Amino acid sequence: MLERSSQQREGVTPEGPINAALVGVSGFGRVHYGDLLRQQERGRVRLIGATVINQAEEVETCRHLQALGCRLYDDAETMFRELRGEIDLCCIPTGIHQHAPMTVAALRAGANVLVEKPAAATLGDVYAMRAAERETGGFVAVGFQSMYAPETLVMKRAILAGDIGKLRAIKCRALWPRLDSYYTRNAWAGRLKLGERWVLDSPFNNAVAHQLNMICFLAGTELHRSARLQRVEAELLRAHAIESADTASLRLLTEDGVTLHFVVTHCSETVLDPEIVVRGDRGSIHWTFDEMRLQKRDGSLVQLPCLGGTPLRDAMQEAVRARVRDPEVFVCDLGVAGTHTLAVNGAHLACPVHAIPERFVERYPAEGAIKTVVRGIEGAVARAFDEERLFSELGVPWARPGGVASLTDPQAVAAAFR
Structure with a gap:
């Protein structure tokens, strides 16, 4: 097992800055990059290395990094080799298919890791990352930023304390339209695989992955753990010219009998930011980006503003920085984030991605690109959310019934994506 760099170097105190890459x-x-600059300005981080493969396109950024004393590299492999044992925390905001190999390489170079969400494309990748944690003694935190907001643990504690009675269901919906330029911004957007590596890009594994992870977490029977998932029913659809889904309705069942509903699309005319409702038999919780409302079993109402924007990003950085020093600090680890990956993999096992027939789709120019809209999608999402049903159960004309995948044997799920 590698000794961690922060334990080896002289002059490093619990209050001092950590070395970041x-x-x-x-x-x-x-x-x-912005997160780390703010932390450096506050004396909490020292940015010692950055991999910038497109330095000709990022001239000003590279100049700024060099002015801070940060060493620049053309590839991560060289950075990890030359800074081995010096990095306390490496931030990895790369494509989904790169999360696992980059994370394993960083851990083996002696760094702890903050990897962008999701943890990885497949459960097998998550297992490889966890094996590297055990091998090196490092830790991996995942950038599901809502997990670092104080109101998330307020909700979890209320559920575990029985403040809303017996937990029955948790549901989430979102209308987050995306132009076709969203899917051409890089090589992996909208893809199931890139070369030989799985990607499984989708709203529930990317843009709205935070909330799928969150409802799995809130359903868990331990404060810092996610639910044990039993099965998932899925209906995966696409209207954009992509491989993977841009629209989905999921229904998961936990081993404790709690139902999780998740309905999302990138093909709406209008925007509805993610919304979560936690339903107990004696109370409820309503969460949005702006506010958390807890209706308790005793009739009292608790309202809290939700942390967002830059303060939320800073809270995540502070938690991960603290975790470098103190192993008891809560972060969204691979145990929590791996449950999200299990749900995603299970959804793809339960249902292939079906194309929505063109007669239900409208395309028109918008903001220098093309907007794709499924007619009636807003109403379908609203009904699926309110009635806690799948699209096909509502008789939606463009819906296709999906299937069911068991999640009780995660190793079998992982084996399906080798």
Whole structure:
């Protein structure tokens, strides 16, 4: 087992800055770059290395990094080799298919890791990452940022305390339209596989993955653990010219008998940010980006503002930085995030991706690209959410019945994606 770099170096105190590295500064990497700059300005992080494969396109960013004393690299392999044993935390905001190999390489270089969500494309990848944790003694935190918001644990504690009575169901919906340019921004968007590596890009494994992970977590019977999933029913659809799903309705059952409903689309005319309802037999919780409302069994109402934007990103960075020093600090680890991956893999086993017939689809120019809209999708999502049913159970004309996948044997699920 490798000794962790923060335990080896002289002059490092629990209150002092940690050494950080970053893989990528473009795309969503720009967000992680901004996160680390704020932490550096506050004296909490020292950015010592960054992999920038497109330095000719990121000239100003590279100049700024070099001015901070950060070493630049053309590839992550060289960075990990040259900075082996010096990195306390490596941020990896790369494509989904790169999460596992990059994370394993960073761990073996002596770093702890904050990898962008989802943890990985497949459960087998998650197992490989967990094996590397055991091998090296490092940890992996996953960038499901809502998990680092204080209201998330407030909700979880309320559920476990019985404040809403017996937990019956948790459901989530979202209308997050995406233009066709969203799917051409990189090589893996909208893909099931890229070369020989699984991607499984979709709303529930990317843009709205935070909330699928969150409802699995809230259904767990232990404070810091997600639910044990028994099965998933899935209906996966697409209207964009892509391989994977852009629209989905999922129904999961936990081993404790709680039903989880998740309905989402990237093909709506209008926007509805993710919304979660937790239903107990004596109370409920309603969550949005703005507010958490807890209706308790005793009739009292608790309302809390939800952390978002830059403060939420900072909360995640602070938690992961604290975890470098203290193994008891809660982060969204691979145990929690792996449950999300199990749900995603199971959904793809339960149902192939079906194309929505063109007669139900409208396409028109918008913002210099093409917008794709499924007629009537807003109403279908609203009914599926309110009635806790799948699209096909509502008689939606473009829906196709899916199937069911057992999740009680995660090893068997992992084997299906080798």
